[in-house]
Amino acid sequence: MQHFEDSVYKLIVETSTNLPADVRVAIKAAQEAEDRATRAGLSLSTIATNIEMAECNVSPICQDTGMPTFVVHTPVGANQIVMKAAIRNAIARATKDGKLRTNSVDSLTGSNTGDNLGPGTPVIHFEQWEKEDVDVRLILKGGGCENKNIQYSLPMEIEGLGKAGRDLDGIRKCIMHAIYQAQGQGCSAGFIGVGIGGDRTTGYELAKQQLFRRVDDTNTNEDLRKLEEYVMDNANKLGIGTMGFGGAVTLLGCKVGVANRLPASFFVSVAYNCWAFRRQGVLLDAATGELKEWIYPQGSELPMNAGSEAGEVEEVAATDASERREFRMTMPLTEEQVRELRVGDIVILDGEMHTGRDALHSYLIDNDSPIDLNGGVIYHCGPVMLKDDNGWHVKAAGPTTSIREEPYQGDVMKKFGIRAVIGKGGMGAKTLKALQEHGGVYLNAIGGAAQYYAECFKKVNDVHFLKEFGIPEAMWHLQTEGFAAIVTMDSHGNSLHAEVEQSSREKLEQFKAPVFK
Ligand SMILES: O=C(O)C[C@H](O)C(=O)O
Numbered sequence: 273m274q275h276f277e278d279s280v281y282k283l284i285v286e287t288s289t290n291l292p293a294d295v296r297v298a299i300k301a302a303q304e305a306e307d308r309a310t311r312a313g314l315s316l317s318t319i320a321t322n323i324e325m326a327e328c329n330v331s332p333i334c335q336d337t338g339m340p341t342f343v344v345h346t347p348v349g350a351n352q353i354v355m356k357a358a359i360r361n362a363i364a365r366a367t368k369d370g371k372l373r374t375n376s377v378d379s380l381t382g383s384n385t386g387d388n389l390g391p392g393t394p395v396i397h398f399e400q401w402e403k404e405d406v407d408v409r410l411i412l413k414g415g416g417c418e419n420k421n422i423q424y425s426l427p428m429e430i431e432g433l434g435k436a437g438r439d440l441d442g443i444r445k446c447i448m449h450a451i452y453q454a455q456g457q458g459c460s461a462g463f464i465g466v467g468i469g470g471d472r473t474t475g476y477e478l479a480k481q482q483l484f485r486r487v488d489d490t491n492t493n494e495d496l497r498k499l500e501e502y503v504m505d506n507a508n509k510l511g512i513g514t515m516g517f518g519g520a521v522t523l524l525g526c527k528v529g530v531a532n533r534l535p536a537s538f539f540v541s542v543a544y545n546c547w548a549f550r551r552q553g554v555l556l557d558a559a560t561g562e563l564k565e566w567i568y569p570q571g572s573e574l575p576m577n578a579g580s581e582a583g584e585v586e587e588v589a590a591t592d593a594s595e596r597r598e599f600r601m602t603m604p605l606t607e608e609q610v611r612e613l614r615v616g617d618i619v620i621l622d623g624e625m626h627t628g629r630d631a632l633h634s635y636l637i638d639n640d641s642p643i644d645l646n647g648g649v650i651y652h653c654g655p656v657m658l659k660d661d662n663g664w665h666v667k668a669a670g671p672t673t674s675i676r677e678e679p680y681q682g683d684v685m686k687k688f689g690i691r692a693v694i695g696k697g698g699m700g701a702k703t704l705k706a707l708q709e710h711g712g713v714y715l716n717a718i719g720g721a722a723q724y725y726a727e728c729f730k731k732v733n734d735v736h737f738l739k740e741f742g743i744p745e746a747m748w749h750l751q752t753e754g755f756a757a758i759v760t761m762d763s764h765g766n767s768l769h770a771e772v773e774q775s776s777r778e779k780l781e782q783f784k785a786p787v788f789k
């Protein structure tokens with residue numbers, strides 16, 4: 273088994289940096305279905321560029337490299353204890369090399385273990401099988417889309433859809449609602465795995481297992497095949513679109529599995545996965561651990577750049593300039609500058625930007641800021657960072673889901689004079705009100721486009737709270753050039769997110785009438 277650890281290391285790197293071909297096919301189809309000059313079309317171009325950059329840089333597609341979850345099939349008699357130790361070593365190595373973000377946090381103290389090892393991380397499931405080889409599969413599912421997972425207990429009343437019974441039609445309603453409630457916050461357009469039955473725990477496990485199926489496979493259960501097809505034919509009618517910007521494509525894949533249940537329970541569990549659907553697998557020689565083949569078609573077989581070369585975003589923006597206003601601004605910003613901005617404008621930022629997410633926002637409510645934030649721009653981002661002799665470098669840095677800062681954001685902006693926050697998925701009514709009163713703006717960056725944005729950070733000027741909060745939660749001060757984002761909430765009371773949520777809620781009602789009798 274001398275090669276086992278190396279093979280698992282290769283699997284981790286491939287999974288984190290190179291999106292498999294079946295996933296790429298689905299994203300390319302979305303690009304074709306979406307008008308390139310729209311906000312959703314622009315986002316898909318950025319996503320395509322980012323996928324190429326990650327492969328080329330051998331760096332994480334998204335900065336949130338998720339909860340590493342392995343499913344390992346071994347021949348009878350194989351030593352699983354040795355394999356577990358090797359998997360843990362490979363995880364720590366990949367983290368040290370910047371292929372995984374330090375993502376394992378003590379739930380009570382908030383301290384980051386720094387190597388992705390800790391109670392419950394990584395997740396490793398072993399199964400024995402009668403075959404001779406070892407099959408190791410890995411999924412890296414990020415926290416933002418994990419937060420959009422949802423579990424239904426039938427029968428129940430579902431918002432917008434009415435009664436959902438213990439039958440195929442009730443299940444259909446759960447799935448349509450699950451896609452609606454995710455909005456753009458799990459970095460749509462996404463993929464869903466659905467588990468019917470089981471208990472609360474195994475229902476979710478079954479849902480996640482579905483994500484190991486190939487995007488282009490066909491369900492062998494006739495009822496479930498029909499259900500999957502129905503969902504794929506109808507989900508896009510919700511109009512949520514890429515990043516929740518509105519648009520033609522909301523869902524890229526739907527896989528449904530079924531297990532037995534207890535007479536009293538009927539769970540429908542939905543695992544939502546972002547477009548950055550990172551899963552791969554390897555078949556290994558059981559004696560040596562040598563890599564024999566990749567389980568899923570590799571991304572390198574299907575370049576994303578046909579019609580979406582780097583720089584296309586700027587080009588498309590330019591061709592549509594009559595409708596779209598574009599502003600280039602140097603941070604810090606003035607109240608006058610941000611009051612000029614309206615939903616739909618593109619803002620390109622230069623100067624110093626500060627990262628800040630969950631730990632920093634709760635800290636700033638009760639404490640002073642270590643630096644002057646007057647006119648400052650806060651980026652909701654937990655980057656992947658590496659240090660060498662020349663200091664820190666940004667290896668991946670896309671936005672995180674902003675809504676988690678909703679209880680704090682408005683107050684923090686007012687307290688310190690912050691003029692703009694950048695994130696993804698939008699924020700709620702409290703923040704919108706604060707933007708109006710104080711003079712602020714919310715900028716939406718493209719979720720998952722971690723390589724694309726990392727290029728904008730030319731230098732790490734400084735960092736605060738690195739020891740206290742760990743790398744993702746620290747406050748990084750980044751010298752920035754050409755960071756582009758879209759205004760989705762402005763100081764005039766407009767919110768694109770509120771609009772899309774309301775219109776998709778109306779559209780959800782068209783799925784109320786029974787389909788499967
Ligand atoms: O933690 C992150 O960097 C992002 C997270 O996956 C999210 O989608 O909010």
Ligand code: SF4
Pocket residue numbers: 334335336337338413414415416417457458459546547548670671672673719720721
């Ligand atoms: S930021 Fe978006 S793409 Fe990245 S893990 Fe979170 S949900 Fe997925």
